[in-house]
Amino acid sequence: MTEHSEDTAAAVTPAVAPAREARPTLVVLAAGRARRYGGVKPLAPVGPGGEAVIDLLASDALAAGFGSLVLVIGPATGPAIRYHVEQTWPGAVDVHFATQETPHGTVDAALAALSHLDPAVAFGVANADDLYGQAGLAQLAGHLAGDGSNSLVGYQLRNAVVGDAPVTRGVCQVNPDGTLESVDERRQVCAAGDGRYLAKDGRTPEELDGDELVSMNLWGFGPDMPPIFRAAMADATEALEAGRSDAEVLLPEIVGAILAGRSPGGLPAAPFRVLRADGRCIGVTHPDDLTLVQADLAGQVGRGERPARLWGSV
Secondary structure, eight states, X not given: OEEEETTEEEOOOOTXXXXXXXXXXXXXXXXXXXXXXXXXXXXXXXSTTSOBHHHHHHHHXXXXXXXXXXXXXXXXXXXXXXXXXXXXXXXXXXXXXXXXXXXXXXXXXXXXXXXXXXXXSOXXXXXXXXXXXXXXXXXXXXXXXXXXXXXXXXXXXXXSOOSSSOEEEEEEEEOTTSBEEEEEEEEEEEEOSSSOEEEOSSOSOOEEOSOOEEEEEEEEEOTTHHHHHHHHHHHTHHHHHTTOTTOOOOHHHHHHHHHTTOOGGXXXXXXXXEEEOOSOOEEOOSTTHHHHHHHHHHHHHHTTSSOSSSOTTO
16 A cells, blocks of 8 residues: 555555446545544454454445545544554555544535545545445445435444444435435434334334334435535534534534525535445444444354455455
8 A cells, every 4th residue: 555645545456446437435434533432443343353343344345336435534543543554454445544633523524535536526425433234335336326416325223223222323204206305313222122122312203113214324425515515614613613512513414404405505405315225234332332243243244244354356
């Protein structure tokens, strides 16, 4: 893996890969501070051979049809992530680094990646601490390589929860034409032990059947979105400069504002197509999740649902 600039690492395109221009880029948000986990979640050793979360995510993404990766890292944990990637990833992986200097939220993180992206081409965005599976990533990569419109990959709730600790999940309301109507954030969601799920946030319905589509922050954004991201950050300038604790600007909130007819800056945005993913999306939220995710992934390998070795596509 050769170094091209202070914030870029890239390498030779695999000879067997499709033309790089035809394969979209996945932006991986790895600048989070992981207060609940208490460590560097992207480097959590979850694979059968001790592979880190970010290793599995990157390998899955390339196998699913993405051609390159942009890792958005922060000043605190970024050096450890960058060192891990440069020391352990194959040289054929086309990866770039972008630094989010201040913790101003996921919209700011996405903007930090733009210098490595073609502004006229759609791109994907994923969390660095979730494993979306090759199937879900392939749906997004295929959509981006096609019409490239705004999109969200939705997972069934039962396939997006690991363990018994409560989590927050955004339940998707989908229009008849397959576009996203809204995302209803439900808190304190946990398994009831009989295939049902309970949302203990004091709202109705309390009981969820597990078939609901939920957002795990796997997005596709078309060229219309970066100007909206910039307008959202400009709208939040006063709060950001004042250092308010609630000053983060988050991707789900901006998408929600667009869906509600309150797009930042009044800028138009294309509808969001909901892509229904097969398979599981699991991640490390709490420290106790580590062993659960390790066991889940080992089971996937044992059943032949994911490869035992990474980087098969490069």
